[in-house]
Amino acid sequence: xxxxxxxxxxxxxxxxxxxxxxxxxxxxxxxxxxxxxxxxxxxxxxxxxxxxxxxxxxxxxxxxxxxxxxxxxxxxxxxxxxxxxxxxxxxxxxxxxxxxxxxxxxxxxxxxxxxxxxxxxxxxxxxxxxxxxxxxxxxxxxxxxxxxxxxxxxxxxxxxxxxxxxxxxxxxxxxxxxxxxxxxxxxxxxxxxxxxxxxxxxxxxxxxxxxxxxxxxxxxxxxxxxxxxxxxxxxxxxxxxxxxxxxxxxxxxxxxxxxxxxxxxxxxxxxxxxxxxxxxxxxxxxxxxxxxxxxxxxxxxx
Numbered sequence: 001x002x003x004x005x006x007x008x009x010x011x012x013x014x015x016x017x018x019x020x021x022x023x024x025x026x027x028x029x030x031x032x033x034x035x036x037x038x039x040x041x042x043x044x045x046x047x048x049x050x051x052x053x054x055x056x057x058x059x060x061x062x063x064x065x066x067x068x069x070x071x072x073x074x075x076x077x078x079x080x081x082x083x084x085x086x087x088x089x090x091x092x093x094x095x096x097x098x099x100x101x102x103x104x105x106x107x108x109x110x111x112x113x114x115x116x117x118x119x120x121x122x123x124x125x126x127x128x129x130x131x132x133x134x135x136x137x138x139x140x141x142x143x144x145x146x147x148x149x150x151x152x153x154x155x156x157x158x159x160x161x162x163x164x165x166x167x168x169x170x171x172x173x174x175x176x177x178x179x180x181x182x183x184x185x186x187x188x189x190x191x192x193x194x195x196x197x198x199x200x201x202x203x204x205x206x207x208x209x210x211x212x213x214x215x216x217x218x219x220x221x222x223x224x225x226x227x228x229x230x231x232x233x234x235x236x237x238x239x240x241x242x243x244x245x246x247x248x249x250x251x252x253x254x255x256x257x258x259x260x261x262x263x264x265x266x267x268x269x270x271x272x273x274x275x276x277x278x279x280x281x282x283x284x285x286x287x288x289x290x291x292x293x294x295x296x297x298x299x300x301x302x
Contacts, residue, residue, distance in 0.1 A: 002207040005029040008147040008200040012037040033114035035147040037076035056080045059090035061103040075100040077114040110141035122153035143182040180205040
């Protein structure tokens, strides 16, 4: 099982982050989803350093934009996860509008996202794109948690195979804007006020993954690094068509609505597969070797 803490912190400060980290420890949480951080820089180095001293990795979204008066708008999201969960790849959704409203972290067997929805009305495009960006990871377990400012419109957009945590009050005013949705059973465990944090409660959820989350030390990962050299100036048309036919079956092109990162990864996989087939039919030579690199936590195209 996975335990997740979610909180709209209404401007993240050092004191508030200390309180959040302490509460996450008392709740035995594996992850923390923050909304309305209102951070000013992408990396938020002071928060990353503080979280690291407590054993957490961090990913912050793009900072929310300034309004016409130069004041930081509402928004900004973050995901924190225990380093013992192992390697992960973070995505800030650079190709999305309102990319400060969500950030996604992908693990080997699951993907999680912290989300902050517009307060005035439901944003159909934002919600649909968020679901789509999680689904294109092809991970069997997917979880989105946050202050959606949930409305009936989102109920209609939620895929029928997704689960919904039955909400209780998540604010001092008795409302329930914070929700958790997942591709497997998820339940709300508690909702607690934290000292110095107004309006919203810290909400703890429990996710019942089919395969229990394993905490493990980080290990080296392999990044493929291969070079190919054509043996002839022009590849025969018949062989070229045969190679493309196989590539299109094994790795079809993605829809134009896919994220830039997903499209780039698929393009790279298609190109690599085409060269491998060219090697097998004697049209290219392959050289180079795999190289070990340390784990990283930012989205990298390989």
